[in-house]
Amino acid sequence: xxxxxxxxxxxxxxxxxxxxxxxxxxxxxxxxxxxxxxxxxxxxxxxxxxxxxxxxxxxxxxxxxxxxxxxxxxxxxxxxxxxxxxxxxxxxxxxxxxxxxxxxxxxxxxxxxxxxxxxxxxxxxxxxxxxxxxxxxxxxxxxxxxxxxxxxxxxxxxxxxxxxxxxxxxxxxxxxxxxxxxxxxxxxxxxxxxxxxxxxxxxxxxxxxxxxxxxxxxxxxxxxxxxxxxxxxxxxxxxxxxxxxxxxxxxxxxxxxxxxxxxxxxxxxxxxxxxxxxxxxxxxxxxxxxxxxxxxxxxxxxxxxxxxxxxxxxxxxxxxxxxxxxxxxxxxxxxxxxxxxxxxxxxxxxxxxxxxx
Numbered sequence: 001x002x003x004x005x006x007x008x009x010x011x012x013x014x015x016x017x018x019x020x021x022x023x024x025x026x027x028x029x030x031x032x033x034x035x036x037x038x039x040x041x042x043x044x045x046x047x048x049x050x051x052x053x054x055x056x057x058x059x060x061x062x063x064x065x066x067x068x069x070x071x072x073x074x075x076x077x078x079x080x081x082x083x084x085x086x087x088x089x090x091x092x093x094x095x096x097x098x099x100x101x102x103x104x105x106x107x108x109x110x111x112x113x114x115x116x117x118x119x120x121x122x123x124x125x126x127x128x129x130x131x132x133x134x135x136x137x138x139x140x141x142x143x144x145x146x147x148x149x150x151x152x153x154x155x156x157x158x159x160x161x162x163x164x165x166x167x168x169x170x171x172x173x174x175x176x177x178x179x180x181x182x183x184x185x186x187x188x189x190x191x192x193x194x195x196x197x198x199x200x201x202x203x204x205x206x207x208x209x210x211x212x213x214x215x216x217x218x219x220x221x222x223x224x225x226x227x228x229x230x231x232x233x234x235x236x237x238x239x240x241x242x243x244x245x246x247x248x249x250x251x252x253x254x255x256x257x258x259x260x261x262x263x264x265x266x267x268x269x270x271x272x273x274x275x276x277x278x279x280x281x282x283x284x285x286x287x288x289x290x291x292x293x294x295x296x297x298x299x300x301x302x303x304x305x306x307x308x309x310x311x312x313x314x315x316x317x318x319x320x321x322x323x324x325x326x327x328x329x330x331x332x333x334x335x336x337x338x339x340x341x342x343x344x345x346x347x348x349x350x351x352x353x354x355x356x357x
Contacts, residue, residue: 003084006036007076009102011065011094013042015052017252019200019234020277021093021120024347027179028091028118031351037079041068053079065098073105080106086113092146093120100142103150115150118175122163129271130204144168154354156275157298175354176298177275178347181256181284188261189254190245194229195221195320196262198255198278201236205271209295210237212268212313218243220317225324231258256285264288264308264323267295268316275299283307284342286335288327290319302340306330 014025015038029038039053043064046056055072057064080086088106090099099117107113127139147153147168154175155161161172197213199206210232218230222243230241233255235248247258259265265282267289275298282289289296289307296309308319323330343349 004033004035004087005080005083005085006032006087006089007079008032008036008038008089008091009072009076010038010040010091011098012040013044014038014040014091015047016045020198020281021091023179023252023277023281024120024177025091025093027347028351031180031347033355035083039072039076039079041065041072062095065094066101069098069101073102073109076102076106077109080110080113086110087116088113089116089118090146090150091118091120092123096123096139096142096146099146103146107149115152117146117150117153119147119153119155119160119164119172120177121156122160122167124167125163126204147172159298173354173357176345176350177277177280178345178350179277179280179284180347181281181342184253185257185260185285186253189257190229190231190261192227192229192245193225193263193324194231194245195264195266196231196233196258197266198233198259200234201232205269206234207236208270209268212270213266214239214241214244216313217266217268217317217320221320224321228263228324231262233258256281259287260285262287263327264290264320266316266320267291269295279307280341280345283334284338284345286331286338288323288330288334290316290323292316300344302337302344306334306337 008029010025014022017023017026037051041055041057043057043060047054053075055068057068090102092099103115124140124143127136147170153172155164155172156177161174164172197210201207201210213230221228229245230243231245233247233250237246259282265287267279269292276295279289279296291307291309293309310316310319
């Protein structure tokens with residue numbers, strides 16, 4: 001790939017790495033062959049070097065992102081224009097409209113451009129659930145266009161491959177959300193027994209899960225375990241509860257520390273699309289996961305118990321009680337399975353397989 005250049009395009013901060021999608025894109029970019037550059041829209045930090053170009057915006061708002069797209073198109077053009085083979089990888093973890101604009105404009109400029117759309121979820125599903133019909137239909141139109149017009153599109157699980165085939169009549173390549181765990185854990189930073197949930201409160205499925213924990217789960221748990229805490233990372237929540245330790249957005253090192261020392265990662269998602277990166281990270285570290293069926297969807301499990309999968313609220317509470325009573329035994333079981341998940345969802349392995357195929 002000496003005469004090849006690859007431009008990775010994202011519409012959210014990848015570096016600094018502060019969320020699940022950032023972790024996946026960062027690791028995929030790191031594992032991709034040479035002659036590559038990451039183009040990111042970020043409101044956090046302006047990072048520019050020979051590997052990263054940041055289009056900086058003042059706030060994380062759609063209007064700021066839309067206005068920044070011409071700048072991104074120009075920067076990608078400058079990077080790719082002199083290369084013999086040009087590859088554009090669009091990481092689809094943002095509104096599909098941004099992906100459409102980038103794809104459409106750059107394809108007009110470079111007729112020989114090879115385009116790859118990396119789907120992180122089925123966005124029309126999310127828009128249908130949480131937004132009005134107009135936004136849903138706009139999203140559906142552009143998502144259909146992208147999946148059918150790019151040279152290659154990927155999905156994160158076989159379930160989503162089947163859904164995309166049904167929705168848009170197109171075959172996709174399976175590229176599971178994967179990662180590389182390479183952070184030091186260190187001594188525990190929170191001196192309580194705690195349950196962990198990681199995810200931004202601004203994202204509607206996370207909001208529903210966090211509200212479920214605070215309003216329906218923890219009021220029951222603390223009757224039996226009054227010193228038990230709920231630790232949240234990801235930011236967005238401004239409410240206070242007696243059991244809540246809200247860490248907001250944290251560094252990856254701190255997050256891995258919180259995961260490793262938690263009683264469990266509890267994921268009571270009622271709706272979701274894609275694969276939950278925080279669950280993968282927890283499994284790869286030998287952490288304990290308690291999740292709804294929807295939360296763990298798309299992950300190939302070696303076996304159950306752990307991770308624990310529940311169907312009803314009272315089942316979730318019983319499983320948390322079980323882990324609290326048998327923490328050492330359950331943790332030992334989870335640790336014994338971590339190498340399976342580290343190999344199964346290794347970004348190095350998955351990226352190599354993707355390029356070869």
